[in-house]
Amino acid sequence: MNAMIWQVLQIILVVALAPLITGYVRWVKARLNGRRGPSPIQPYRDLYRLLQKEAIVAHSASWIFRAAPYVTFASVWLAACIVPTFTTNMVLAPAADLIALVALLAVGRFWTALAGMDVGTAFGGLGASREMLIASLAEPAMLMVTFSLSLISGTTAPGQIVAFVLAGNVGVEVSLGLALAALVMVAIAENGRIPIDNPATHLELTMVHEAMVLEYSGRHLAMIEAASMVRLTLFIALIATLFAPWGIAQPGAGPLGVLVGMGAFLAKTFLLASALAVFETSIAKMRVFRYADFLGGALLLGLLATIFLYVSEAV
Amino acid sequence: MLIAGALLSLPLLALFAVLVGRRDAAHSITYAGCFVASIALLAGGLTYLGGHDASPRLVLPLGLPWLKAHFRIDNLSALFMLMINLGAAAASAFAVGYSQHLPQRRRVTPFFPLFLLAMNLVLMADDAFIFLVSWEFMSLASWLMVVSDHTEEENRKAGNVYLIMAAFGTFCLLPAFGLMAGPGGDFTFDAMRIKDLGLMGGFLVALLAIMGAGSKAGLVPLHAWLPLAHPAAPSHVSALMSGVMTKVALYGMIRILLDLHGTLSWHWGAGLMLVGGITAVMGVLYAVLQDDLKTLLAYSTVENIGVAVIGLGLAIAFKGDGQTELAALALVASLYHMANHSVFKTLLFLGAGAVISATGHRSLTVLGGLLKRMPWTGTAFLVGAAAISALPPLNGFVSEWLILQSLFKGPAMPHWAMKFGVPVVGAFLALAAALAATCFVRAYGIAFLGRPRSTDAAQATEVSFGMRWSMVVLAVLCVVLGVIPVTVTDALSHAVQPLTGVQFAVSADLGWPWLSPVSATRGAYSGTILVMFGLALFAIAIFTVHRLGTQAIRRADPWDCGHPEDIPQTQYTSQSFAQPLRRAFGHTIFQARETVVMPEPGDDAPATHKVTMFDPIWSGLYAPLGRVIGWIADHVNRLQYLTVRGYLLMMFLTLVFMLLVVAVRQQL
Numbered sequence: 001m002n003a004m005i006w007q008v009l010q011i012i013l014v015v016a017l018a019p020l021i022t023g024y025v026r027w028v029k030a031r032l033n034g035r036r037g038p039s040p041i042q043p044y045r046d047l048y049r050l051l052q053k054e055a056i057v058a059h060s061a062s063w064i065f066r067a068a069p070y071v072t073f074a075s076v077w078l079a080a081c082i083v084p085t086f087t088t089n090m091v092l093a094p095a096a097d098l099i100a101l102v103a104l105l106a107v108g109r110f111w112t113a114l115a116g117m118d119v120g121t122a123f124g125g126l127g128a129s130r131e132m133l134i135a136s137l138a139e140p141a142m143l144m145v146t147f148s149l150s151l152i153s154g155t156t157a158p159g160q161i162v163a164f165v166l167a168g169n170v171g172v173e174v175s176l177g178l179a180l181a182a183l184v185m186v187a188i189a190e191n192g193r194i195p196i197d198n199p200a201t202h203l204e205l206t207m208v209h210e211a212m213v214l215e216y217s218g219r220h221l222a223m224i225e226a227a228s229m230v231r232l233t234l235f236i237a238l239i240a241t242l243f244a245p246w247g248i249a250q251p252g253a254g255p256l257g258v259l260v261g262m263g264a265f266l267a268k269t270f271l272l273a274s275a276l277a278v279f280e281t282s283i284a285k286m287r288v289f290r291y292a293d294f295l296g297g298a299l300l301l302g303l304l305a306t307i308f309l310y311v312s313e314a315v
Numbered sequence: 316m317l318i319a320g321a322l323l324s325l326p327l328l329a330l331f332a333v334l335v336g337r338r339d340a341a342h343s344i345t346y347a348g349c350f351v352a353s354i355a356l357l358a359g360g361l362t363y364l365g366g367h368d369a370s371p372r373l374v375l376p377l378g379l380p381w382l383k384a385h386f387r388i389d390n391l392s393a394l395f396m397l398m399i400n401l402g403a404a405a406a407s408a409f410a411v412g413y414s415q416h417l418p419q420r421r422r423v424t425p426f427f428p429l430f431l432l433a434m435n436l437v438l439m440a441d442d443a444f445i446f447l448v449s450w451e452f453m454s455l456a457s458w459l460m461v462v463s464d465h466t467e468e469e470n471r472k473a474g475n476v477y478l479i480m481a482a483f484g485t486f487c488l489l490p491a492f493g494l495m496a497g498p499g500g501d502f503t504f505d506a507m508r509i510k511d512l513g514l515m516g517g518f519l520v521a522l523l524a525i526m527g528a529g530s531k532a533g534l535v536p537l538h539a540w541l542p543l544a545h546p547a548a549p550s551h552v553s554a555l556m557s558g559v560m561t562k563v564a565l566y567g568m569i570r571i572l573l574d575l576h577g578t579l580s581w582h583w584g585a586g587l588m589l590v591g592g593i594t595a596v597m598g599v600l601y602a603v604l605q606d607d608l609k610t611l612l613a614y615s616t617v618e619n620i621g622v623a624v625i626g627l628g629l630a631i632a633f634k635g636d637g638q639t640e641l642a643a644l645a646l647v648a649s650l651y652h653m654a655n656h657s658v659f660k661t662l663l664f665l666g667a668g669a670v671i672s673a674t675g676h677r678s679l680t681v682l683g684g685l686l687k688r689m690p691w692t693g694t695a696f697l698v699g700a701a702a703i704s705a706l707p708p709l710n711g712f713v714s715e716w717l718i719l720q721s722l723f724k725g726p727a728m729p730h731w732a733m734k735f736g737v738p739v740v741g742a743f744l745a746l747a748a749a750l751a752a753t754c755f756v757r758a759y760g761i762a763f764l765g766r767p768r769s770t771d772a773a774q775a776t777e778v779s780f781g782m783r784w785s786m787v788v789l790a791v792l793c794v795v796l797g798v799i800p801v802t803v804t805d806a807l808s809h810a811v812q813p814l815t816g817v818q819f820a821v822s823a824d825l826g827w828p829w830l831s832p833v834s835a836t837r838g839a840y841s842g843t844i845l846v847m848f849g850l851a852l853f854a855i856a857i858f859t860v861h862r863l864g865t866q867a868i869r870r871a872d873p874w875d876c877g878h879p880e881d882i883p884q885t886q887y888t889s890q891s892f893a894q895p896l897r898r899a900f901g902h903t904i905f906q907a908r909e910t911v912v913m914p915e916p917g918d919d920a921p922a923t924h925k926v927t928m929f930d931p932i933w934s935g936l937y938a939p940l941g942r943v944i945g946w947i948a949d950h951v952n953r954l955q956y957l958t959v960r961g962y963l964l965m966m967f968l969t970l971v972f973m974l975l976v977v978a979v980r981q982q983l
Contacts, residue, residue, distance in 0.1 A: 011852075051864025058873035060766050062686045064697075070860075074853035078845070081852075094829055095845050097838040099716055100707060106752055107706045113756045117887065120684065120765030121875040125887020128760060132753040133895040139752075140745030143719070147741050150723045156838030215874055219864045223856065292899035299742065306738040310726075 003251075006258065007081070007090040014080040014237075018229035019043035021236065021273050028277035043229065047222050055218030058119045068115035069216065069223035072108040076227045079104035080234040084241050086261035087249035088159035097156040098146040101238075102139060105190065108227060109135050116212030127211025130288060134196065134208065137295035138189045144302025145179045145186070149242065151309055152176070158238075162245040178305035180243050185298035187235040191228065193276065195286040196294065199228075206285060233269075236276075240268040318388075321355035324348060325432040332425040339415065342424045346410040349428050353404035356435060360396030363388045364809055378444055385441035385503055391574070392438045394810040395566045398654050399438065401792075402559040402661040403431050408785040409665045410551040412778065416672045417549055422463035430456035430555065434563050443492035443502040447485065450567070454481035454531075457560060460552045461544045473543035480530055480540040487527030488567070491520050495575060507575045517576065521583050524571040525590075531564035533617045534624060535594040536932045541617060542601065546609030546677075550668025553609060557616040558661035562653050565623060572631060573646075573814045584632025585732055591628055592743035594621030597932075599747045600904060603754040603896055604928070606889045608667045608677045611758055612660065615703065618747055619656040623649050625744060626718045629725060634815055636728050641721060643819035644832050647807045648717030654803070655710040655796060659702040662789035666696035669782055670762065673775040679889035681769040682762040688775045693763045695786035700759045702793040704752035708842040708849070710796035713803075713830070715748055716840055720832050750896075757892045766883040798842045800830050890926070897926070905929055 023040035030037020057065060082096045082104075096104065113131050116124035150156045152175065153164035164170065189196045192209040199209070207214075213224045241248065247264025249257040286294060328348040335341040363371065370389040377384040388396070410427070414420045433456055436449035458481065462474035494516050495507040512520055530537035545557045572579055598617030605611035626649025633642035669692040670685060671677050686693035702709035722744065725737030767773035777783065796803055808819045828843035873879050901907035905928045914920040957965070 048863070051860060054865055054867035054869050056869050056871050056874075059870055060684070060873060062693075062764065064686065064764065070853060070856055073856050074849055077852050077856070078849045081848070092844070092848060094831070094839040095841045095848070096707075097840060099719055099838075100712075100840050100845070103705060103707045103712050103716075106704070106749075107701075110701065110704060110706055110752060110756060114760055114764060117756075117760030118764045119873045119875075120883065120886045121873050121879065122885050122887060123876055125760070125765070125892060128756065129887060129892045129895055132756050133899060136746070136749040136753045136896070137899075139749035140742060143745035143748075144738070144742055147723060147738060150838070151726060154837060156720070156723065160838070214876055218867075219860050222864070223860065288895065289898055291895075296899075299746075303738055303742050306741075307735060310731075310734050 003089050003091045003093075006087045007092055010085060010087075010090060011077075011081050013085065014230055014233055015077060015226070017269075018226065018233040019047060021233050021269060022229045024270065025232075025273050025277045025280075028274055029281055032277060032281040043225075047226060050217075050222035050225070051219050053218040055216075055220045057220075058215055060120050061118050061215070064111075065115050065118040065215070066220070068111040068118075069220040069227070071111045072115075073223045073227040073230070075104050075107040075111075076230045076234065079108075080230050080237070082158070083234055083237045084159050084162060084248060085237045086265045087253070087258050088162050089249065089251040089253070090159070093157065093159045098149070098158055099143065099156055101158075102142050102146070105231070105234075106135070106139060108231075112209075112212055112224070115216075116214075119215045121215065123207070123211045123214050127208055127214070130208045130291075131212060134189050134291055134295060137292065137299055138186045141182050141295060141298040141302045142186045142190075144299060144306065145183045148175050148179045148302065148305035148309065151306060158241060162241060162248055163250060165242075165245050166248070166250065173309075175305040175308045176243070178301050178308060180239070182298045182301040182305065183239060183242070185294065185301070187239060189291075189295055189298075191232050191235060194280045195283050196291060198285055206288075208288075236269050236272045237265070240265070240272060244268060317355050318359035321352040321359070322432060322435060324352050325428040328352070328428040329425045332428070336421040336424065342414045342420055343411045345424050345428065346407045346414060349407035349431060350404055350411070352428070353400040353407055353431065356396060357400040357404060360388075360393045360400060363393040364390060364397065364806060372441065378448070382442060382444055382502055384445050386439045386445070387441035387504075388439055390810040390813060391566070391569065394650065394654075394807065395438050395562060396435065398562050398657045399434055399559045400431075402555060402657045403434075405661055405665065405785045405789050406551045406554045406559075409554070409668065409782050412780070412782040413549075413551055413668055413672060419463045419549075423460050423549055423552065426456045426459045427552070430460070430552075434560065437563050438566060441504050443496060443504070443507070446567075447488060447492065450488065451481075451485055453560065453563065454485070457544075457548070457552065457556055461548045463549065464547070467547075469543075470547040473540070473547040476540045477544035480537070483537075484527045484530040487523045487530070491523035491527060491571065494520050494523075495571075504575060508577065510577075512576070512578070517578060520576055521572060521579060524568060524576070525583075525587065528564050528568035528571070529590075529624075532561050532568065532620045532624070533564075533594070533598075534590055534620065535597045535617065536936055538594070538598070538617045539933055539937050542610050542613040545613040545616065546607065550609070550664055550671060553613070554661045554664035554668070557613060557664055558657045561616060561620055562657050565620070565627070565653055569627065569814070572627075573634070579631055579635055581632040581635035581728065581730065581733070584628045584630070584635055585730075585736055586628070587631060588625050588628030588740050589736060591621045591624030591626075592740040592747075594618070594624060595747035596621070596743045596750075599750040599754060600900055601930075603750055603757065604893050604901060604905070604907075606679050608670065608679055608682075608758065608762060609664070611679075611754065612663050612667060615663075615751065615754060616656070616660055618751060619652065619660065619703070622715065622718060622744065622747065623652045623656065625649075625740060626652060626721065629718075629721050630815070632725070632728065632733065633721075636730075638728070639815045639817045640819060641724050641727070643808065643811050643815040643817050644717070644724070645721040646811045646815060647804055647819065648714060648721050650807045650810065651717055651803060652711075652714035654807075655702070655714050655793075658789055658792050658796065659699045659711060662695060662699040662786055662793065663703065665782070665786050665789070666692055666699060669778045669786065670775075672782075673778060674769075674771045676769070676771055679758065679761045682767070682772050683765045683769075683883065683886065684763075684767040684772060685775055686763040688767075688773075689763075689777045691777055691783045692786060695783075695790040696763065697759060698790035698793050700755040702797070704755045705748045706752070708797050708846045709793050711793075713797055713800040713840070713842060715744075717804075717830070717832065719744065720838060753896065757889065761887070761889045761892065765886050768883050768886070768888070798846050799828075800840070800842050801828060804830065897928075901928060904931065906931075 023043040113128040116128040197208040249261035332345040373386040433453035440446035533541040602614035629645035702711040705715040831839035
């Protein structure tokens with residue numbers, strides 16, 4: 001019964017918290033740039049404003065264009081429900097593991113890319129093509145991270161990995177460091193952050209994600225924006241949960257434990273969000289054709305993480 | 316009885332098509348007959364799946380006088396009968412309408428039932444003679460349909476390469492069976508199962524079986540014929556060759572390696588797994604750069620065969636190492652992927668056929684905007700594209716998940732080659748899955764979305780009733796096979812049980828809708844639950860958004876960042892979509908080079924953009940081999956013009972040589 005309550009709480013939490021995290025990152029970035037910046041709760045207002053506006057759909061668009069925002073949002077939301085944030089005791093936990101998580105994110109990407117091509121404009125195709133290039137390297141990199149975690153802990157279920165780490169079975173390992181680096185690189189790419197993509201740009205040569213969703217307006221755009229906010233939350237939660245699971249409530253913990261878990265999750269989230277803002281401020285955007293080097297690097301790091309397990313075993 | 320009746324009806328249908336081929340109706344009737352026969356065979360397969368001891372046997376006094384013809388349907392055969400006749404039924408139903416548009420249909424229709432017959436007989440064969448004869452028959456029947464439109468230079472080349480590679484495959488399988496039968500020449504499968512092959516014999520049989528069946532399935536580097544031959548045939552035949560015939564080839568591989576061979580060491584599994592990984596990545600890299608829709612689908616078949624072979628290799632490795640539970644898991648995963656591929660690849664090829672019959676084109680460059688003009692075909696193709704891209708909750712994801720899960724258990728084996736090899740193959744598999752999604756976003760987005768790039772595409776209309784529904788049924792199957800994974804794995808474990816020797820339940824711990832291969836805590840997946848929750852969240856999202864905000868919608872011209880063009884040519888094309896990928900992956904592997912010639916300022920000559928690419932396998936392996944064979948043929952050609960004296964001399968010398976060999980052997 002508890003598992004059901006925590007699951008519902010998690011479903012609401014990821015959506016409710018997501019705009020705040022995005023707003024917070026923007027606010028910290030503005031401060032680092034020497035601007036005052038909009039309030040961290042600005043994204044809530046933006047989303048509400050978009051919902052009130054009528055949606056404009058191009059004549060050439062098919063039903064895919066109209067369905068894609070909802071499918072993307074629902075798939076990312078579903079994926080976010082599976083990542084343990086404050087507790088591992090959730091009903092949906094056995095329904096999907098890390099592999100399914102990667103695939104659920106791929107569903108959202110598949111639909112967004114198709115929607116980008118649906119209207120038949122040059123920018124839509126450009127964005128879709130680049131997004132799929134990024135995905136074709138980022139997705140395997142994330143699977144390799146999953147592979148090395150599964151070799152260390154013997155499972156691909158995030159909740160079980162947390163339990164394994166919290167039981168004190170894992171020391172400091174080179175593999176974990178490499179896997180963390182790979183996952184961070186993937187997270188940057190998947191969320192369209194600098195140096196891969198710039199979420200604040202509309203400069204045609206550098207757009208990736210924005211180019212795909214250029215035709216969207218009104219509630220459709222709100223859904224797309226909300227989906228990317230939830231995705232950012234998901235990746236922050238994933239990194240925090242897998243590599244710093246301390247504080248998470250395990251099955252059997254009472255409401256107090258869950259409260260501690262919630263506090264720990266919020267602390268970790270805002271710490272990571274601040275780190276993201278600092279990182280984005282201190283680095284420049286990369287050329288499109290260097291993505292392959294960056295993400296190929298992530299893939300190789302993931303592969304090295306698994307290979308190093310045996311090396312350290314043999315030494 | 317049902318099966319025998321269906322099988323007998325197939326040659327009669329072929330005869331009927333030959334005799335009354337002039338009439339339009341004859342073709343529809345033949346395909347309708349094929350449909351009924353396939354459904355009957357499907358039902359037959361279904362009844363025999365799961366019957367452990369009661370595998371029906373039949374011995375007919377046909378074929379070689381001392382051998383007779385042996386037939387048997389065990390669980391594995393029954394399972395493959397399901398896969399094959401499902402695809403065959405869909406392709407037949409599609410062809411009822413589709414064949415009306417084919418100019419060469421009198422060269423296709425009579426061979427179609429024979430092709431179905433041959434594939435079913437391969438599955439039922441219980442001795443090497445029937446197996447090989449049916450196998451050859453299958454190759455030749457499909458070859459005749461590949462060259463049905465022989466006026467095209469390309470098709471002639473495809474037919475030529477296909478014939479050579481089919482001969483090569485049989486050339487490998489023949490000695491493999493010969494070695495298994497031994498000098499006594501007992502060609503029944505029962506005798507082969509109990510025979511001990513010895514070290515050398517076992518090695519040769521495994522190698523020859525992998526090469527023979529692998530060339531038919533399309534393993535790299537023996538795949539070269541596949542992307543030529545599969546697209547050259549009419550689309551309903553392409554669907555059968557890609558979706559179904561490759562499964563017969565894999566059946567042959569499983570039958571020989573896991574059933575007849577008996578003792579296979581884990582090394583073979585490791586090698587096969589690596590070959591599968593390379594096949595998967597190479598196949599999809601080729602696919603993602605193709606412009607021709609059918610060639611793209613054919614290369615994607617190469618990729619999927621690679622994925623299935625990774626699972627098969629793992630199963631062999633686990634079995635060779637004595638870990639039968641994991642072997643059963645890997646084999647279930649592999650069979651699941653084969654079943655899935657037969658569903659969605661048949662669907663996609665039929666979709667390509669529908670596109671061709673509606674527009675007359677198969678090049679992505681001239682398509683576009685078909686979803687609005689062909690809503691049924693477009694939606695069914697979308698389901699197939701999502702399924703082959705391994706997106707949950709469709710069937711492609713479940714099998715990739717199972718293969719990844721069994722791969723993750725690979726390092727449990729105490730061999731260093733496996734410990735290091737498995738992560739590399741894992742990376743290959745992950746890369747192939749991600750690139751497959753890219754490939755199908757590109758294919759679907761260019762062909763079905765956007766604005767039409769030619770008048771033919773703009774004037775396309777939806778295809779006829781039968782064609783439409785054969786695709787819709789397959790699309791529904793893609794969903795069903797993905798949403799009830801545990802029911803499917805339970806059915807598959809019947810076929811796996813005799814091969815690995817363990818009764819294996821993939822859902823042992825958590826119960827019906829949960830797929831938990833090793834134990835409940837080792838990672839689980841449930842398509843059923845995920846779909847239910849996903850739909851609920853989807854509904855909540857739509858409801859909330861429409862409740863909180865407005866429902867108004869306005870149709871307008873596209874915005875396109877402020878400068879929309881009314882020219883469809885300003886859209887991304889298949890080539891421009893592939894350009895970043897070509898630069899990222901094609902530069903080293905295919906030596907893709909782009910040259911841009913810009914005229915001087917003031918010069919009004921057009922600028923040109925040229926892309927050159929090399930196929931490393933064709934130019935590195937096939938072309939030199941072809942040259943060597945050509946050189947030998949030129950020189951051996953002289954033997955055709957010897958005098959009678961010369962021929963007699965040669966016979967004499969051969970005889971002397973043979974006697975010498977015998978003499979030397981007796982001395983040893």
